[in-house]
Amino acid sequence: MGTEGTTARPRPLQSLLPYAYLLPALVVFAVFIFSPLVKSVILSVQGTDILGNPTGFVGFVNYTKLVTDSDFLKVLGVTAAFTVLTVVPSIVIGLALALLLQTRIRLVRFFRTGFALPFAFSVATASVVFQVLYNPASGVLNGILSLVGTGKVDWLTNPDLALWSVSAATVWMQLGYNLLVLSAGLGALPEEVIEAARLDGASGFRLQRSIVLPLLTPQLFFLVVTGTIHSLQSFGQIKILTVGGPENRTTTLVYSIYEQAFANNNSNYGYASAQAMVLLLIVLIVTALQFGVLERRVFYR
Amino acid sequence: MCAAVVAISLGACSGGSSTSGSSAQGAPAADALSKAKGVTTVSFWHAMNGKNATVLTGLVDAFNKAHTGKIVVKATYAGTYDDAITKYKAAIKSKSTPDVIQIYDIGTRFMIDAKQTVPMQEFIDRDKTDVTDLQPNIAGYYSVDNKLYSMPFNTSMPVLYYNKTLFTKAGLDPTKPPATLEEVRTDAEKLAKVNGGPAAYGFGAAIYGWLLEQFIASAGDDYCDSDNGRKGTATKVEFDQPDAVAVVAWWQKMVKDKLAANTGRDTAAAQTAFKSQQVAMLLESTGQVGGFTQAATDGKFELGVANYPKLKASDSGPIIGGASLWIDGAGHADASKEAAWEFVKYLSEPATQATWHTGTGYFPISKAALQQPADVAWRQQYPQFDVAVQQLQNTPLTTHTQGCLMGVMPQARKASEDGIEAALNGTDAQQAMTKAASGLSSLISTYNASAK
Structure with a gap:
């Protein structure tokens, strides 16, 4: 330690080098993340004229409007429901499929590729496919149901069902990615631990539950965190499948921001920015909670 | 030139x-x-x-x-x-x-x-x-x-498209399309499957605010105040007035009695329902005449085009x-x-x-x-298109048929769709339309204050 001052003094250029490497990423972040963020904060305390130009400081008018707007409370409810309905099934089903694909059955590669394929679809493409499936007049799903003899289901026009239908589409889109991550996790499990458990007599469900699952918690935790953020930011499927309807029952926070800022000749950037701040806050709180509560139960080897 | x-x-x-x-x-x-x-x-x-x-x-x-x-x-x-x-x-x-x-x-x-x-x-x-x-x-x-x-x-103008082949199958005269909403219902009762008719539904229309605007105009009512915003700045919408609510309530009952299909807001879905002969009558724009003529040829049915139906027989015509x-x-x-x-x-x-x-x-x-x-x-x-020509020529130009001029008209149309949608899903028609209309008031006043 005593020699540090004399021999290992870094030259100025050398100490700047790491920052130079970071620079491209920082520039992208500054331009596309930080500056819009700062702009949103500023806009959220401004009024907006009919062209979308800020009209000056209005204090917390946009925020008090949020609190008093009953529709906005509904939006938060829809957002929470949508997040739960997409994150939980996409992880549970993804895990089930990943475990099934561990077994040595024929054509396992084919199935793995097949199940992972949704990952390669863009949200827009997948949504259009689901639009064809759900179509109230010529939908494939209703076509199949009519063969069975049951009545038609209003997948997207029934207010009680629409959110479930959009969530199901989202789960399908998310499933491929989750399956890939979990399969990779399963593939990397230490053979000796599994073998030791087998020698101790653990097998079947017991082995999965007590040995495999705890070893897989890092991947599961990762998927819960990224899946939640992803769900909170979902937009394409709602825009394409339901445009937030029926009766605003699929209007999530992100969709509401879009409606206020860009749809139907709206340009209420002030109010939309205030909603965006709420979204930011929710993402921060949820992620912090997940790290605070869930991560304690994650088993890192 | x-x-x-x-x-x-x-x-x-x-x-x-x-x-x-x-x-x-x-x-x-x-x-x-x-x-x-x-x-x-x-x-x-x-x-x-x-x-x-x-x-x-x-x-x-x-x-x-x-x-x-x-x-x-x-x-x-x-x-x-x-x-x-x-x-x-x-x-x-x-x-x-x-x-x-x-x-x-x-x-x-x-x-x-x-x-x-x-x-x-x-x-x-x-x-x-x-x-x-x-x-x-x-x-x-x-x-x-x-x-x-x-x-x-x-x-473009809205018209009533109807499937002449299904009309004949239901025992209706294909040369006599319905002229009023009441007649649309009478015909739909004979056409719909629920009464043993040949079509899944007698009538269909997308939840599209434009259609309601047409009923209000032809009934001789204004959509917004200040004479449809033509004599001054409009300060409120009036799509919760009795005539508009009557149209929505009629529509609601049609859906409830399984005479009309509710295909949601997507106009393409409503068009598909008509083209595939699931609905026998459809409210749509004249802009669809080409597409529907093609669908009629492909699907082997005869296409009919009629004047946009009226709430009361004495009503005038729609907005262009x-x-x-x-x-x-x-x-x-x-x-x-x-x-x-x-x-x-x-x-x-x-x-x-x-x-x-x-x-x-x-x-x-x-x-x-x-x-x-x-x-x-x-x-x-395509003689179907003469219907639109005559409909236009028979519509007098008044502030009602000029249509509402209002800065937040796109938002108003969306709000009316919210109201119609709620009604079709069971909310009382008057209540649904009043809620939708009153929800616009702050938007209108903000716009008007800012547009000065």
Whole structure:
């Protein structure tokens, strides 16, 4: 330690080098993340004229409007429901499929590729496919149901069902990615631990539950965190499948921001920015909670 | 085209008004273009896609060919009407508006309030252009205080499409389509499967606010106050008035009794239901006549087109909707404005409108277009389209049929859809429409305060 001052003094250029490497990423972040963020904060305390130009400081008018707007409370409810309905099934089903694909059955590669394929679809493409499936007049799903003899289901026009239908589409889109991550996790499990458990007599469900699952918690935790953020930011499927309807029952926070800022000749950037701040806050709180509560139960080897 | 050129040179001879040339909202001097050196480019944003875009591109190409070396129009697709107006707002901020933009009818008040464009009337007055050829009902929508702000371009009306084959199967007379909502219901009762009829549903319509606007207009009511915003600034919407609620309640009962299909807001879904013969009657725009004729041929059924049904037999007719062309003034050179005016005039000529009409099904804004040989021949081939011609001619021009002029009209349309949707899903019709209408009040007052 005593020699540090004399021999290992870094030259100025050398100490700047790491920052130079970071620079491209920082520039992208500054331009596309930080500056819009700062702009949103500023806009959220401004009024907006009919062209979308800020009209000056209005204090917390946009925020008090949020609190008093009953529709906005509904939006938060829809957002929470949508997040739960997409994150939980996409992880549970993804895990089930990943475990099934561990077994040595024929054509396992084919199935793995097949199940992972949704990952390669863009949200827009997948949504259009689901639009064809759900179509109230010529939908494939209703076509199949009519063969069975049951009545038609209003997948997207029934207010009680629409959110479930959009969530199901989202789960399908998310499933491929989750399956890939979990399969990779399963593939990397230490053979000796599994073998030791087998020698101790653990097998079947017991082995999965007590040995495999705890070893897989890092991947599961990762998927819960990224899946939640992803769900909170979902937009394409709602825009394409339901445009937030029926009766605003699929209007999530992100969709509401879009409606206020860009749809139907709206340009209420002030109010939309205030909603965006709420979204930011929710993402921060949820992620912090997940790290605070869930991560304690994650088993890192 | 010759007449237009003559009119411009005449305007130049009489001196024009050179002082107003440099102002953002006045017409430039009539010789602005002839003085300009080289080729003047006109950027043109439109919201036409598919077949309509192909026909429009053909028209633009023809114009460019006729003005080689002088004017070149560059047409760009700006997305749907909603997208186009959103992009236009962004363009105002970045001072990059196009020379000509196509904006939907309900964006009219906003375009006036945005104060970016040169009203058509400025050009018309300067050149003493003869505009008697414009269909008065169509020009009426875009006229405020007797001043034509934008040039109507593509216009359509709602009509009732019906499946004659299914009518015959249900024991109805296919030459006697229903004229009122009550008759629509009577016929739907015979057509629908629920009563053993040949179609899954008798009637269908997308949850599209435009359709409700038509019922209100033809019933002789205003959609918003201040005489539909024509005598002053509108301060509230009135789609919760008795006639409107009666229409929504009728619709609600049709759905509840399984006589009508609720296919949601997606107009394409409602169209599919009609094309695949699941619904026997459909409310849609005249713009669908081509597509439905094709579907009828493919699906082996006979297509009928009838007047838009009325709430009461004595009602008049619907509003003429669609989109119009606006010439941007603020930040644009005089030569560009003048070239834009040339282009807009060309698009409103009888021959152009006849090509547009026969190519797309949009109603011609020019009376003379209907006399063009190509147009006459086309209507002989598709007699369905004469229904729209007669419907238009039988509709008197009043503030009711002029339609509501209001800055937040796009938001109002969406709100009315929220109301209809809630009603169709079981909420009391009056309650649903009142809630939707009152929800707009703060939006309207914010807009009006900001637009001053």
